[in-house]
Amino acid sequence: MGSALLTEGLSEAQRFLRLMEKGADELEFSIPEVRLRVPDAVKSLLASFNTTEEHSTTHVIAEDRKASSENNQQNDNKNNNDGNEGAAAAAAAAAAVAVTLNKEEEEEKKPKKKKPSSHTIPTNDEQLMLLTKKLIEIRTILLSIDHNETLKLPSIVVVGSQSSGKSSVLEAIVGHEFLPKGNNMVTRRPIELTLIHTPGEDEDYGEFPQLGLGKIHDFKKVQKTLFDLNMAVPESECVSDEPIELRIYSANVPDLTLIDLPGYIQISNRNQPEMLKHKIEELCDKYIREPNIILAVCAANVDLANSPALRASRRIDPLGMRTIGVITKMDLVAPEVGVGILRNSDYPLHLGYIGVVCRSPGDSLRTNSSAVIKHEQDFFHQHLMYNQRDIHVGTGTLRQKLMHVLEQSMGRSLYGIVDAVQLELEETRYQFKVQYNDRRVTAESYVAETIDSLKHNFKDFAGQFGKPQVRHEIADLNKASPDDFYWLYKVDLAAAALTKSGIGRMTTQLVVDVLMNNMERLTHAEQFQHHPDTQKQIMNFTSEIMRSKFLTTSDQVENTIKPYKYEVEVTDSEWSEGVKRSILLLEKELAMCDQMANNIKNAVGKSKLKAAIRHVLDADREDTRRQERLQQLAKDGNGSSEDYIYEDDDVKPIYNPRLIEKAKEALFLRDRAMILKYRLAALKSRQCKSADNKQYCPEAFLNVIAEKLTYTAVMFIQVELLNEFFFQFPREVDDRLVYQMNRRQIQQFAKENPPIAKHLALMERKTKLEEVMDKLNYLVKRQADRQEKPKPTYA
Numbered sequence: 178m179g180s181a182l183l184t185e186g187l188s189e190a191q192r193f194l195r196l197m198e199k200g201a202d203e204l205e206f207s208i209p210e211v212r213l214r215v216p217d218a219v220k221s222l223l224a225s226f227n228t229t230e231e232h233s234t235t236h237v238i239a240e241d242r243k244a245s246s247e248n249n250q251q252n253d254n255k256n257n258n259d260g261n262e263g264a265a266a267a268a269a270a271a272a273a274v275a276v277t278l279n280k281e282e283e284e285e286k287k288p289k290k291k292k293p294s295s296h297t298i299p300t301n302d303e304q305l306m307l308l309t310k311k312l313i314e315i316r317t318i319l320l321s322i323d324h325n326e327t328l329k330l331p332s333i334v335v336v337g338s339q340s341s342g343k344s345s346v347l348e349a350i351v352g353h354e355f356l357p358k359g360n361n362m363v364t365r366r367p368i369e370l371t372l373i374h375t376p377g378e379d380e381d382y383g384e385f386p387q388l389g390l391g392k393i394h395d396f397k398k399v400q401k402t403l404f405d406l407n408m409a410v411p412e413s414e415c416v417s418d419e420p421i422e423l424r425i426y427s428a429n430v431p432d433l434t435l436i437d438l439p440g441y442i443q444i445s446n447r448n449q450p451e452m453l454k455h456k457i458e459e460l461c462d463k464y465i466r467e468p469n470i471i472l473a474v475c476a477a478n479v480d481l482a483n484s485p486a487l488r489a490s491r492r493i494d495p496l497g498m499r500t501i502g503v504i505t506k507m508d509l510v511a512p513e514v515g516v517g518i519l520r521n522s523d524y525p526l527h528l529g530y531i532g533v534v535c536r537s538p539g540d541s542l543r544t545n546s547s548a549v550i551k552h553e554q555d556f557f558h559q560h561l562m563y564n565q566r567d568i569h570v571g572t573g574t575l576r577q578k579l580m581h582v583l584e585q586s587m588g589r590s591l592y593g594i595v596d597a598v599q600l601e602l603e604e605t606r607y608q609f610k611v612q613y614n615d616r617r618v619t620a621e622s623y624v625a626e627t628i629d630s631l632k633h634n635f636k637d638f639a640g641q642f643g644k645p646q647v648r649h650e651i652a653d654l655n656k657a658s659p660d661d662f663y664w665l666y667k668v669d670l671a672a673a674a675l676t677k678s679g680i681g682r683m684t685t686q687l688v689v690d691v692l693m694n695n696m697e698r699l700t701h702a703e704q705f706q707h708h709p710d711t712q713k714q715i716m717n718f719t720s721e722i723m724r725s726k727f728l729t730t731s732d733q734v735e736n737t738i739k740p741y742k743y744e745v746e747v748t749d750s751e752w753s754e755g756v757k758r759s760i761l762l763l764e765k766e767l768a769m770c771d772q773m774a775n776n777i778k779n780a781v782g783k784s785k786l787k788a789a790i791r792h793v794l795d796a797d798r799e800d801t802r803r804q805e806r807l808q809q810l811a812k813d814g815n816g817s818s819e820d821y822i823y824e825d826d827d828v829k830p831i832y833n834p835r836l837i838e839k840a841k842e843a844l845f846l847r848d849r850a851m852i853l854k855y856r857l858a859a860l861k862s863r864q865c866k867s868a869d870n871k872q873y874c875p876e877a878f879l880n881v882i883a884e885k886l887t888y889t890a891v892m893f894i895q896v897e898l899l900n901e902f903f904f905q906f907p908r909e910v911d912d913r914l915v916y917q918m919n920r921r922q923i924q925q926f927a928k929e930n931p932p933i934a935k936h937l938a939l940m941e942r943k944t945k946l947e948e949v950m951d952k953l954n955y956l957v958k959r960q961a962d963r964q965e966k967p968k969p970t971y972a
C-alpha cells in the first residue's frame with residue numbers, strides 16, 4: 178500500500194506537506210478515500226527531512242531506507258499498526274522528496290526558523306530509550322545517598338589504541354568538542370560520561386558532580402577541567418583507575434552512559450614503558466566486563482589484526498555479543514577496503530561494525546561537530562558502495578545503534594537491579610527500625626530544638642542574673658588577687674571610687690565581662706558543641722549588642738556618681754549600717770588572720786616557729802643597727818659603705834629560707850591582727866556612733882560611700898544594659914539564626930552534629946530507596962507489558 182501511494186501520491190505530496198506543516202492532525206487521501214491521523218513519528222521524520230536541505234533526492238531516499246530498515250529490525254513487534262501509519266509515512270516520504278525537489282521555491286515562502294541540530298533526537302527514540310533514561314535517573318538518585326554500589330548500570334566502554342580516534346567518535350556522538358587533546362597521554366583517568374537528553378531545552382551544559390562546579394555551558398571549560406583532572410595524575414603513576422564523572426545535558430544527545438579510557442599502547446618505548454602498557458590493559462579489562470558494552474575503536478588504515486581493543490574484547494566476549502566495532506578514519510582507505518572491513522568476515526562481531534569519519538579535511542583539530550557530520554554524510558554519500566544494506570556507516574547510525582544496544586542491555590540488567598535495590602531497601606528499613614525505632618527527624622526540627630534550648634537556657638540565666646548578682650560582681654571590683662586582704666581592698670575601692678574617674682566604664686565592663694562569660698558558657702552547652710560557627714556567630718552578635726549599649730551605660734553610671742566626689746550626705750541609719758558592715762568586715766578579716774596564723778603554727782610547729790620568729794626579729798634588729806652604723810660611717814667620711822657590705826658573709830644562715838619566710842608571714846599576721854583589733858575597738862567605741870566623727874572611723878565612712886556607689890551603678894547597669902540585653906538577645910537569635918537560614922544551611926547545620934547526620938542520612942537513604950523502588954516497579958511493569966509477560970512486582 179505504501180509503495181502504491183508513493184507512486185500515485187507524488188502529485189498530492191506537496192499538498193500534504195503544506196497541511197502537515199500547518200500542523201494538520203489528519204490527512205485526507207483522494208485515492209483511495211481515507212482519512213489518516215498524522216503520527217508523531219512522521220511529523221518528526223518530516224522535521225528532520227526539512228533540516229537536511231542540502232541533501233539531494235537520492236541521498237534522502239538512501240538515508241530513509243537505512244533508517245527504516247533499522248527501525249524494522251528493531252521494532253518488528255512494535256509496528257503492529259493497521260497500516261495507516263505506514264501509508265502516512267510513505268506519503269510523508271513522498272512529500273519529503275517533493276520538498277527537496279522544490280526546496281528553493283519553498284525556502285522563499287518559509288518563515289526563517291531555528292534549525293534543529295544535525296544531532297536532533299527523534300521523538301520516538303525518546304520513548305525507545307525510556308528504560309535507559311529512567312535507570313540513569315535512578316542511578317543519580319542512588320549516587321546521592323550512601324548506597325552499596327548495587328546499581329552498576331551497563332555503560333558503553335570506549336577502548337582503542339592511542340590515536341585510533343576514540344575522542345573524535347565520542348565528540349561526534351555528543352556533538353561538542355570537550356575532550357582533552359595533546360600528545361602527552363592526556364587521558365589518564367577513566368571518564369564516566371553520562372549523556373542526559375533534555376527535550377525542549379535550549380541550553381547544553383556539562384556538570385562534574387564530584388566537583389560541585391554547577392552547570393558549565395562553555396565546553397572549552399569542560400575540556401580544560403578534564404585536562405586538569407587528568408594531568409593531576411602524576412607522571413610517575415601514568416594512569417589512575419579513579420574515574421572522573423561528567424554529565425552532559427542537551428536536547429541533542431541521547432541518554433547514554435559512556436566511559437572513555439586511556440588508549441592502548443601498541444609499542445612500548447622510553448616514554449611509554451612496558452609497565453604503563455600493562456597498567457592500561459588492566460584498567461581496560463576492569464571496564465570491559467559485563468554488563469558493559471564494548472565500543473572497540475579501530476582505525477581503518479591499521480590492520481584489524483593489530484587492534485588491541487578487538488583482542489581484549491575477544492578474550493572476554495568471544496562471540497562479540499556485546500562488542501560493537503567502530504572503524505574510524507574511513508576516509509583514509511579506498512571504499513572497497515572500507516567495505517571489506519565493515520563486512521567483518523575475518524573478525525566477526527555479533528553486533529557488527531560501523532564505519533565513521535570524524536574529521537573534516539584540512540583540520541588539524543576536530544572542528545565544530547555539524548561540519549564533521551556534514552563532511553561524513555557527504556563522504557559516504559559520494560561512495561555508493563557504502564549504500565549497501567549490510568553495511569553500516571555514519572555517526573548517526575552509530576548513535577542509533579548505541580541507544581538500542583544500551584537499552585536492551587538495560588532491560589537485561591533491570592531485574593538484577595531491582596533485586597539489589599530491594600535488598601538494600603529492606604536492610605535500610607530494618608536499620609531504621611532497630612536504631613531509631615522508626616522515629617523521624619528533620620533538619621528543621623533539629624534546628625528548632627537547638628535554638629529553643631538556647632533560648633530556654635538564656636531565659637533561665639536572665640532570671641537568675643539580676644541586681645543582686647550585678648551588685649556582687651561590682652563589690653568584687655578591683656580584687657587584684659584572692660590573697661589580698663578583704664578589708665584593705667574594700668577601703669581602697671571606696672577611696673578609689675571617690676577619687677578616680679572612669680568608675681562607670683569599669684563597672685560596666687565588669688558586668689559585660691560577666692555576661693560574656695555566661696554567654697560563652699551557654700553557647701558551649703552540649704547542644705552547640707558540634708556547631709562552632711554558630712557559637713562564633715552567637716558570640717559575635719552578643720558582643721555587638723554589648724558594644725551598642727556600653728557607652729550609654731557607662732556614661733550614665735559615671736554621671737550619676739559624679740556628685741559623690743564633692744559631697745556625700747550620710748544619714749544616721751546609713752552610718753550605723755556602714756559601721757556594722759565595717760565591723761563585720763574587720764571581724765571577718767581578723768578571723769582570717771587568726772586562721773592563717775594557726776595554719777602556719779600547725780605546719781611549722783610551735784617552738785620551731787617561735788625560734789624562727791625570734792631569729793627574724795634579731796636579724797631585723799641587727800640589720801637596723803648595721804644600717805645606722807653605715808650611715809654614721811658615711812657621715813663621718815671614714816671608709817666606704819662597700820667595705821661593710823660583705824661583713825657578715827661568712828655567717829651561715831642557721832634557718833632554712835622557707836622557714837624564715839613562714840616566720841615573716843606569721844609576724845605580719847600577728848601585727849595585722851593587732852591593728853584589726855585596735856580598729857575594731859575604735860569602731861565599736863562611742864566616738865564612732867555618729868557620722869560627725871567620721872575622721873575617727875574612716876573605714877565606716879568609706880564603706881557607706883562604696884555602698885552608695887554600688888547601688889547607683891547597679892541601678893543604671895540594670896536598666897541600660899541588662900534589661901536591654903535580655904530583651905534583645907532572643908530577638909537577635911531569631912533574626913540572625915532562624916530566619917536567615919535557607920534550606921541548605923539548615924541541612925548543613927543539622928549535619929554538623931554526627932548522630933543527627935547519621936539519623937538524617939539513614940532516613941534520606943530509606944526515602945530515596947523507596948522512591949527508586951517505585952520507579953523500578955514502574956519499569957518492571959512497563960517491561961512486562963511490552964513483553965506481554967507478567968513479571969512480579971516488589972514492595
Ligand SMILES: Nc1nc2c(ncn2[C@@H]2O[C@H](COP(=O)(O)OP(=O)(O)OP(=O)(O)O)[C@@H](O)[C@H]2O)c(=O)[nH]1
Pocket residue numbers: 337338339340341342343344345346359364439440505506507508509533534535536540541542543
Ligand atoms: N582522517 C581522519 N582523521 C581522523 C579521524 N578521526 C580522528 N582522526 C584524527 O586522528 C587523530 C587521533 O584522533 P583522536 O580522536 O584524538 O584519537 P584518540 O584515540 O582519542 O587518541 P588518544 O586520546 O591520543 O588515545 C587526530 O588527529 C584526529 O584528527 C577520521 O575519521 N579521519
